[in-house]
Amino acid sequence: MTILDKIIAEKRQEVARREAETLVADLEKQPDFTRPVLSARAALTAAGSTGIIAEFKRRSPSKGLINGTAEAGATTAGYVAAGAAVLSVLTDEPFFGGTPADLRAARAANPATPILRKDFIVSEYQITEARAMGADLILLIASCLTPAEVGQFSEFAHSLGLEVLLEVHDEAELRSHLTDSVDLVGVNNRNLSTFVTDVDTSARLATLIPDHFVKVAESGLQHASTIQSLRAVGYQGFLIGETFMKTTDPAAALAGLVSELSGPVSAS
Numbered sequence: 001m002t003i004l005d006k007i008i009a010e011k012r013q014e015v016a017r018r019e020a021e022t023l024v025a026d027l028e029k030q031p032d033f034t035r036p037v038l039s040a041r042a043a044l045t046a047a048g049s050t051g052i053i054a055e056f057k058r059r060s061p062s063k064g065l066i067n068g069t070a071e072a073g074a075t076t077a078g079y080v081a082a083g084a085a086v087l088s089v090l091t092d093e094p095f096f097g098g099t100p101a102d103l104r105a106a107r108a109a110n111p112a113t114p115i116l117r118k119d120f121i122v123s124e125y126q127i128t129e130a131r132a133m134g135a136d137l138i139l140l141i142a143s144c145l146t147p148a149e150v151g152q153f154s155e156f157a158h159s160l161g162l163e164v165l166l167e168v169h170d171e172a173e174l175r176s177h178l179t180d181s182v183d184l185v186g187v188n189n190r191n192l193s194t195f196v197t198d199v200d201t202s203a204r205l206a207t208l209i210p211d212h213f214v215k216v217a218e219s220g221l222q223h224a225s226t227i228q229s230l231r232a233v234g235y236q237g238f239l240i241g242e243t244f245m246k247t248t249d250p251a252a253a254l255a256g257l258v259s260e261l262s263g264p265v266s267a268s
């Protein structure tokens with residue numbers, strides 16, 4: 001059993017527990033359920049956008065503890081002040097140390113910035129939760145879902161006004177799971193079963209993703225030069241967690257990257 005199999009098995013049990021605790025009708029009554037949704041597509045493709053999707057991530061299966069002290073509201077507000085176009089907030093507790101309260105804190109602190117609910121979506125219930133928490137888009141991971149589920153969950157997300165980021169890791173997943181019902185396509189440079197991370201994965205898959213999707217490179221991104229190279233092959237979004245969160249001041253780390261991106265870039 002890989003770590004991803006374990007995450008998905010536990011996620012199904014966790015979602016079943018939460019579904020028994022809180023009815024959909026009660027999620028629909030939460031104040032953020034009806035707030036206007038912000039478009040991540042628009043934020044990433046706007047003129048002058050940094051394209052950076054800055055992630056709030058306390059820990060991970062591959063790295064263990066990354067940051068044990070950061071607070072979601074203050075950290076994400078710092079990210080936005082430093083130039084993040086979109087925010088990503090982990091809401092998985094057992095493996096990433098995130099919580100729905102983290103996303104709510106990020107929402108309250110950043111009313112004008114799109115937020116990705118970063119979790120392992122296996123049911124429509126979690127998409128309704130995402131809307132109620134104040135998220136603007138959801139992640140669908142190809143390696144955890146059937147192509148039919150990607151279509152079904154995307155349509156359901158759209159019915160709630162949310163955008164959809166489909167994540168793939170290789171050519172086979174692109175062939176099997178890519179559908180026009182998603183809005184953004186992410187290439188995860190990290191193999192979620194082995195944790196091997198290779199930033200060339202995004203470059204390799206770039207031309208295989210039709211240009212009408214917003215293309216997002218995910219994981220292992222550290223250098224301005226890598227982002228410039230990925231921009232040159234069509235990427236407009238760059239999902240970055242650990243590079244920022246492992247520092248004592250994640251927003252300052254993002255500001256440093258943004259400043260490098262706006263100046264001349266040399267070594268990678």
Ligand SMILES: O=C(O)c1ccccc1NCC(=O)[C@H](O)[C@H](O)COP(=O)(O)O
Nearest residue numbers: 060061062192218219220239240241242
């Ligand atoms: O990060 C992990 O160890 C991991 C393990 C199993 C499933 C998912 C995992 N990460 C999710 C992500 O895709 C990253 O949090 C995201 O792309 C940011 O990556 P990074 O900049 O390398 O923190």
